[in-house]
Amino acid sequence: MSKQFDVIVIGAGPGGYIAAIRAAQLGMSVACVDEWKNSKGAPALGGTCTNVGCIPSKALLQSSEHFEQAQHHFAEHGISVADLKMDVAKMVGRKDTVVKQNNDGILYLFKKNKVSFFHGRGSFVQATEGGYQIQVAGAVEETLVGKQVIVATGSNARALPGVPFDEEMILSNDGALRLGAVPKKLGLIGSGVIGLEMGSVWRRLGSDVTVLEALPTFLGAVDQQIAREAHKALLKQGLKIELGVKVGAIQSGKQGVSVEWTNAKGEAQELQVDKLIVSIGRVPNTTGLNAQAVGLQLDERGAIVVDDQCRSNVPGVWAVGDVVRGPMLAHKAEEEGVAVAERMAGQHGHVNFNTIPWVIYTSPEIAWVGQTEQQLKAAGRAYKAGTFPFLANGRARALGDTTGMVKMLADAATDEILGVHIVGPLASELIAECVVAMEFRASSEDIARICHAHPSLSEATKEAALAVDKRTLNF
Numbered sequence: 001m002s003k004q005f006d007v008i009v010i011g012a013g014p015g016g017y018i019a020a021i022r023a024a025q026l027g028m029s030v031a032c033v034d035e036w037k038n039s040k041g042a043p044a045l046g047g048t049c050t051n052v053g054c055i056p057s058k059a060l061l062q063s064s065e066h067f068e069q070a071q072h073h074f075a076e077h078g079i080s081v082a083d084l085k086m087d088v089a090k091m092v093g094r095k096d097t098v099v100k101q102n103n104d105g106i107l108y109l110f111k112k113n114k115v116s117f118f119h120g121r122g123s124f125v126q127a128t129e130g131g132y133q134i135q136v137a138g139a140v141e142e143t144l145v146g147k148q149v150i151v152a153t154g155s156n157a158r159a160l161p162g163v164p165f166d167e168e169m170i171l172s173n174d175g176a177l178r179l180g181a182v183p184k185k186l187g188l189i190g191s192g193v194i195g196l197e198m199g200s201v202w203r204r205l206g207s208d209v210t211v212l213e214a215l216p217t218f219l220g221a222v223d224q225q226i227a228r229e230a231h232k233a234l235l236k237q238g239l240k241i242e243l244g245v246k247v248g249a250i251q252s253g254k255q256g257v258s259v260e261w262t263n264a265k266g267e268a269q270e271l272q273v274d275k276l277i278v279s280i281g282r283v284p285n286t287t288g289l290n291a292q293a294v295g296l297q298l299d300e301r302g303a304i305v306v307d308d309q310c311r312s313n314v315p316g317v318w319a320v321g322d323v324v325r326g327p328m329l330a331h332k333a334e335e336e337g338v339a340v341a342e343r344m345a346g347q348h349g350h351v352n353f354n355t356i357p358w359v360i361y362t363s364p365e366i367a368w369v370g371q372t373e374q375q376l377k378a379a380g381r382a383y384k385a386g387t388f389p390f391l392a393n394g395r396a397r398a399l400g401d402t403t404g405m406v407k408m409l410a411d412a413a414t415d416e417i418l419g420v421h422i423v424g425p426l427a428s429e430l431i432a433e434c435v436v437a438m439e440f441r442a443s444s445e446d447i448a449r450i451c452h453a454h455p456s457l458s459e460a461t462k463e464a465a466l467a468v469d470k471r472t473l474n475f
């Protein structure tokens with residue numbers, strides 16, 4: 001006998017588990033199917049984000065930043081540390097504990113919200129009169145029937161052609177997050193978000209890190225004034241970043257990995273490293289879903305084709321998160337999950353793609369929302385820009401972290417904020433105010449007139465707003 005549900009969610013990453021909880025809150029009977037296993041074979045809910053993405057990377061970034069501070073910056077505060085050591089196994093163990101807390105937290109939330117969880121691979125069998133039949137292949141085989149289905153199967157790391165991940169020498173984000181020791185020499189292909197975050201972790205712990213990037217521009221999607229500032233800071237820390245490269249043959253053996261590459265001038269080069277991380281983007285995960293059984297349309301990348309409301313071509317089948325178009329971000333997946341559950345309940349769920357913030361958790365952090373200066377120029381939009389450096393912010397000086405700036409872009413005629421770009425301390429937290437402002441279609445004058453606590457980094461945002469009108473008070 002198959003078990004019947006109003007909604008079956010396939011995937012318990014941030015897109016799927018949040019959609020399941022919201023649908024249950026709205027009174028639907030909900031099943032969530034996820035196949036992720038931890039090292040003991042037990043369910044590990046939370047998908048890429050919790051297991052090998054957002055959460056573990058931030059745990060390692062925090063540990064390695066403490067080490068960096070103790071090694072290079074405590075002395076400025078009059079603190080001396082003798083015989084500083086790094087226990088990598090302990091750091092990785094702490095990260096695993098943080099991951100487990102998050103896995104267990106989601107299981108608790110499912111119980112609290114009466115979401116039925118099934119551990120195993122979910123795949124379409126057929127559409128029947130009662131709904132969609134989903135087979136769960138795990139320790140226990142089950143057949144479920146759902147009136148509606150949300151596919152939230154996420155994404156996987158893209159490998160270089162002919163260079164599969166072995167997670168020993170050639171690492172995806174998975175292997176990069178569980179190295180047992182600090183590699184003396186570490187190579188990274190791709191200076192995108194993972195390349196910079198993982199490169200930072202292992203550089204701080206003592207690796208000699210070289211990043212090879214195909215594009216000639218550093219962080220091309222980021223506002224270029226901000227990207228230049230970040231580039232300078234990361235190079236100063238010791239990351240070697242080669243732009244405009246062409247990666248050639250890669251050989252991996254027990255002794256290490258060699259990478260043939262050509263630099264921007266067309267000169268042949270060779271890089272010898274102990275480990276190589278390949279971070280060249282991610283591919284949507286539709287393997288094993290048996291999408292063709294119900295005629296689910298995929299695009300040439302394997303992503304599920306959806307409209308702007310996350311409806312697929314099959315009535316009652318929705319898809320959210322990394323497996324569909326748009327930025328591959330956990331909070332984007334979550335917002336889509338909530339919106340789909342609300343649409344199923346007849347409500348008007350909404351995701352504003354113009355106000356999805358981005359954060360790169362390097363040091364300094366890079367965060368932005370809205371349009372970049374280069375996008376506004378390309379669109380021929382008249383705008384005003386204001387910047388304020390952290391060098392002139394009292395809190396940043398007290399923290400000893402004055403790299404970077406806040407940059408605000410506003411419409412030349414209406415003063416509506418069109419984008420905010422930050423490189424500097426706690427940019428990840430500062431950007432939230434800017435997202436709120438843009439959601440409410442605030443003007444730069446609105447931010448400039450709002451009282452910000454002193455001394456705080458957020459005063460730099462207020463000053464950038466004042467700078468739009470060329471009237472900073474502290475610079």
Ligand code: FAD
Nearest residue numbers: 011013014015035047048049053122154321322328329330
């Ligand atoms: P996923 O999190 O990938 O979850 C999909 C789930 O579905 C998985 O558990 C998978 O096992 C399961 N699944 C797949 N197919 C099936 C099937 N047929 N049956 C059953 N289960 C199935 N984003 C941020 O916003 N901030 C960050 O700081 C950040 N850091 C990141 C760091 C790294 C190293 C990486 C790799 C990614 C990071 N991301 C970050 C991106 C973020 O992890 C993804 O955007 C997010 O996880 C996407 O959520 P999702 O629910 O769509 O898919």
Ligand code: NAI
Nearest residue numbers: 190191192193194195213214215279280281282328359360
């Ligand atoms: P990415 O898209 O951010 O960067 C990939 C980089 O690799 C690009 O700069 C690209 O030009 C380069 N590249 C592609 N092919 C190449 C080649 N053959 N040789 C050299 N360079 C090549 O992808 P990444 O870093 O793998 O991350 C995937 C996604 O995961 C991100 O785009 C983001 O959506 C998400 N993520 C988000 C984080 C956050 O929000 N803080 C952290 C980490 C990942």
